[in-house]
Amino acid sequence: MEADKKGLDTAGHSQDKEVVKKTASGTSTPKEMRAHSGEQKESDSEGFTSGQEKRLKKWFIGSIDQGTTSSRFLIFDGTGNPVASHSHEFQQMYRKSGWHEHDPQEIVDSVATCIEEATKQFVAMGHDVSDIQAIGITNQRETTLVWDWETGEPLHNAIAWPDTRTMGLVRELRGLEGADDLTELCGLPLSTYPSSVKLVWLLRNVEKVKQAYDDGRLAFGTIDTWLLYHLNGKEKRTFVTDSTNASRTMFMNLHNIKYDDKLLKFFGLDRNKLHLPKIVPSSCPDSYGSIGFGPLKGVRVTGCLGDQSAALVGQQGFTPGSAKNTYGTGCFLLYNVGEKPVISKHGLLATVAYDFGRQRKPVYALEGSIAVAGSGVKFIMNNFGFITHSHKISDLAATVEDNGGVVFVTAFSGLFAPYWIDDAKGTIFGITQHTQRGHIARATLEATCFQTKAILDAMEKDSGHKLSELAVDGGMSNSDLCMQTQANIIDIPVNRPAMRETTALGAAIAAGFAVDIWKEFDELKQINQKDRTVFNPDISEKESTKMFRRWSRAVEMCRGWERDEEQEDP
Structure with a gap:
């Protein structure tokens, strides 16, 4: 949804000119306030400090924000302020009631367009492309893509996360032995939401997907994997995902951050026939490759977070008990629970909040998804x-x-x-x-x-x-x-x-950590x-x-x- 009647500028700042009082000091309770x-x-x-600000304003980080209805590219300085941005909407396909699809190539093209246009703005301001130290990616989660491992060509439209065509399949799977044990392993309940059931539907209903699987040519990924595969150049075979996105598939064990054979077997999947992306930390200097074409060719991608995890990072939700709610196409509330997953008993999801690597443990969250x-x-x-x-x-x-x-x-x-x-x-x-x-x-x-x-x-x-x-x-x-x-x-x-560009900011923070723009979370406490x-x-x-x-x-x-x-x- 766009801004309210008071408007937003291109960086997401409120243009409301009313004079408002400062919040009263002290520890007033909600009733008193x-x-x-x-x-x-x-x-x-x-x-x-003036020295910090001067130094940080010389460092820039790009952020790809690939959402459900549009793609964007923003360039942040080291103080967390966006200095250039461009967005591009793409087609939403509703071929049948409950179906929601995207064109995989249109998603890649929309991101490439955003990178090109935002970079033009950046250069027009007097900056140089070499000033951009790294790029982060944040993306819509659960949306499922399949392609031919040998050619890189998509085998079906992307099935978007809100799609409900798998409703009957979910009811069938809930009746299978072991269905009640899944949440303890992966943190997610069986529903139309995660990637797993979308992949099973494709295998059952699309012949060329089933044929590629039988031939050992089927590549599966979420949006982050698809983008990285193409932005690096298919010849480079960059085929990875980060742990926040992997935790939305129902294929990853939440406790050890690895694909789990029990989970794959439940969904009838043979990992010898299916190409699954390597799971890596959300912030990493080496795993994500670099942009293979366009104005930012050669710039490293060093951060990747699912969009809701990115928003938690962008809101500096680094301590257990902190929470954020993002009101986008859907609405997602994440609550930091620390370094051990909490499996919900009251209808919530358990997920990886972020994983910044370098001997740090993954941090987990409880999530409510609307x-x-x-x-x-x-x-x-x-x-x-x-x-x-x-x-x-x-x-x-x-x-x-x-x-x-x-x-x-x-x-x-x-x-x-x-x-x-x-x-x-x-x-x-x-x-x-x-x-x-x-x-x-x-x-x-x-x-x-x-x-x-x-x-x-x-x-x-x-x-x-x-x-x-x-x-x-x-x-x-x-x-x-x-x-x-x-x-x-x-x-x-x-x-x-x-x-309010906290999702894109979170991806930029993950990328910045990997290249030492920031080294500790305390360095971010002034941002935004x-x-x-x-x-x-x-x-x-x-x-x-x-x-x-x-x-x-x-x-x-x-x-x-x-x-x-x-x-x-x-």
């Missing part, structure tokens, strides 16, 4: 025609005082964490003759906020700790109305940075901390609880809409 909603606060640190966030806004824009641009959602929602009793369960791909309801469909409850477009717009924003509340409740149960503040980023976080609603529903402050905005709850806890209770009732009512015909027959 309700009168201070939407205020800005400075970083607690004094910032970089399939529909910004894509819900685009739905009411493209399918209902309520608004002409996605950033107008806040204006429309502000035309009414509340949701008017409307609840929108945006289960276009079923419901992800913590519910994992595959057979739900998008459902709007509470429509009357009083209902206006503004009520539906507000209910669309609230749907993401309610699901975030459900995830936070599950995280509190798993971790035994209640979060004191939620760091946010991503397109929908640009909406003041949405973030105030979020604070009200979760009843804790919501903390938003002025520079100035002029953050804090939204504090401004409704009563009783009112918040009532709103969430109505949402929970709607979720229960939307169960079971999508079922096999044989299940519906009497």
Whole structure:
């Protein structure tokens, strides 16, 4: 989703010119702070010294941010500020209900275009390409690609992470012996979400994929692997993935960061027939190769993170107990649990948060994944025609005082964490003759906020700790109305940075660590901390609880809409 009505500049900074008071000092509780909603606060640190800043502004890092609907390339200086960027949208394919695909070559081309255009900006500013020390990659996760190992040609469109064609397959797999043991090994439950079931579907339904597998020519990868394979040049055979992306496939053992034969066997896969990318740390000077063509030819790629892990790094979520929520096409909340994985008992995922190598242990996170966030806004824009641009959602929602009793369960791909309801469909409850477009717009924003509340409740149960503040980023976080609603529903402050390119920044940080721009996490504490905005709850806890209770009732009512015909027959 784009910026709210106050607008964003090209670097993601708020252009709001209102004068706002600083947050009150002290240790006010959320209840005491309700009168201070939407205020800005400075970083607690004094910032970089003049010497540090001068040195760091001479170092530049490129960041490829390959998302669900667009690709981008940004160039950051060593203080974490973006100095050049370019974005390019690509086609979304919905060939059947529940299907969501991308053209693999279009993804590579879109990234190449972004690199070329952003580099032009960079050079026009008086910089030299040689000033760029390294490049990081961050990418949409779980999206599954298959190609011919010998020719490098894709054998099918990429199946995107929200795709639900595997719903029947998932039900079948859940009935197999050993299905209940998978989560303990890989941290993920069986659902339409991970890469594993998408690959199994391709093997069962696409003949040339099955033939390549039988011939030992089938290469499998997520978006990071596909990009690295092509950006390096196919002749170089750079075929790797980082541990954050590998942890989303259901093929990797979360405890030892290696492919697990038990997991592969469960999905009927023979590793002698399937080419799996080598798993390497997220920050590494040697494993990812270098750009093989274009204006940045020869520049090393030294960092790689799945997009949600990158956002946690970009928000400096380096200590256990820190958390961030990214409001993009979907919405993803990560909670740092430290150097040992925590297997959720309440519907969350366990995943690798980041792995910076050099004798450091991998760091893990609990994750709550929401399939529909910004894509819900685009739905009411493209399918209902309520608004002409996605950033107008806040204006429309502000035309009414509340949701008017409307609840929108945006289960276009079923419901992800913590519910994992595959057979739900998008459902709007509470429509009357009083209902206006503004009520539906507000209910669309609230749907993401309610699901975030459900995830936070599950995280509190798993971790035994209640979060004191939620760091946010991503397109929908640009909406003041949405973030105030979020604070009200979760009843804790919501903390938003002025520079919201935290996902791309996280990839840049991983790349910078590998080439010693930074060596310790403490060196990053000043990055992107100035002029953050804090939204504090401004409704009563009783009112918040009532709103969430109505949402929970709607979720229960939307169960079971999508079922096999044989299940519906009497």
